Amino acid sequence: MNIQDQKHLNLQSDKSTGSLSNQDDDVTFIKESSVKNLLNWTDCVDAMESALVAISNTSQNSETEPFSSQTPRTFTFAGNKGVLLTMPGYASNYTLNSVTGSDKKHSTLSCKLVTSFSGNSQLNPAIPGILGTILLFNSDTGKLKAIVDGTEITAWRTAAVSVVATKYLYCDLSLKNLDGNMTGKELAIVGCGTQGRIHALAMLNYFPNVFIKVKLWNRSLNRAEKLKKELNALFPEIIIVIADSSILCVAGAD
Numbered sequence: 001m002n003i004q005d006q007k008h009l010n011l012q013s014d015k016s017t018g019s020l021s022n023q024d025d026d027v028t029f030i031k032e033s034s035v036k037n038l039l040n041w042t043d044c045v046d047a048m049e050s051a052l053v054a055i056s057n058t059s060q061n062s063e064t065e066p067f068s069s070q071t072p073r074t075f076t077f078a079g080n081k082g083v084l085l086t087m088p089g090y091a092s093n094y095t096l097n098s099v100t101g102s103d104k105k106h107s108t109l110s111c112k113l114v115t116s117f118s119g120n121s122q123l124n125p126a127i128p129g130i131l132g133t134i135l136l137f138n139s140d141t142g143k144l145k146a147i148v149d150g151t152e153i154t155a156w157r158t159a160a161v162s163v164v165a166t167k168y169l170y171c172d173l174s175l176k177n178l179d180g181n182m183t184g185k186e187l188a189i190v191g192c193g194t195q196g197r198i199h200a201l202a203m204l205n206y207f208p209n210v211f212i213k214v215k216l217w218n219r220s221l222n223r224a225e226k227l228k229k230e231l232n233a234l235f236p237e238i239i240i241v242i243a244d245s246s247i248l249c250v251a252g253a254d
């Protein structure tokens, strides 16, 4: 975490322990606009890669190796309107090289709360159907340290995991066994809601100069048009088209 980010989170570095602590020992609240300023694809994909390594280690008490502990999420239904999910987790001894520039090990104890209310898209103004809040605890004492708006993080995290999968399952295979050419690719995005949009942004930002064309499809045309406009502005060198059907969208795509 760089100095700017530390200031943003109202954290100061304790030189004797190398840890970060909240100046006034209050619980830090990180609102959505601050979260948006802090997120970037390199760090997010790096974090997801570390988390997946920790999750894949089944030994639960290593002093040095990454491991994680996750109980199954709970589902509390609010009638037929929506659902509240709890997602507790502990990840230990993981590294975040792109963020810290070092192999320093971190441990995180947290619980994400997510609500999913499908009617939110009908509100005026509409709000996301999936909303998240993350509670971060001191992993040595269990004391609550921060409450972080988790809506954007949840969206990014989901797409970042797809990037990790693409990196290892598609790119490695493509580079090693196929044509070895990671340019001129076509990206297909089926569904242009929150996840479709963030997947497009994740792929195009994380793999620059790889895609020459993006094909979009969405059930209702206006959402596809909105995303096309956004992508055209961000990536003017890439051809963005709206496909007439989901089948035509994926046909020929990489």
Ligand SMILES: NC(=O)C1=CN([C@@H]2O[C@H](COP(=O)(O)OP(=O)(O)OC[C@H]3O[C@@H](n4cnc5c(N)ncnc54)[C@H](OP(=O)(O)O)[C@@H]3O)[C@@H](O)[C@H]2O)C=CC1
Binding pocket: 121, 129, 130, 151, 154, 155, 156, 158, 191, 192, 193, 194, 195, 196, 218, 219, 220, 223
């Ligand atoms: N948002 C998040 O952070 C996360 C979401 N998810 C999961 O990802 C999925 C998508 O979520 P999200 O992007 O947030 O949802 P959105 O409401 O933002 O988007 C939903 C998308 O699905 C389309 N859709 C809905 N019903 C149909 C249908 N019957 N036929 C064709 N298309 C349909 C919508 O089309 P239209 O625009 O026409 O309505 C829209 O493209 C959900 O299963 C969600 O649980 C998982 C992890 C995180």
Ligand SMILES: O=C(O)C1=NCCCC1
Binding pocket: 114, 116, 130, 154
């Ligand atoms: O964060 C998650 O994991 C989610 N799973 C399904 C519902 C949306 C959020």
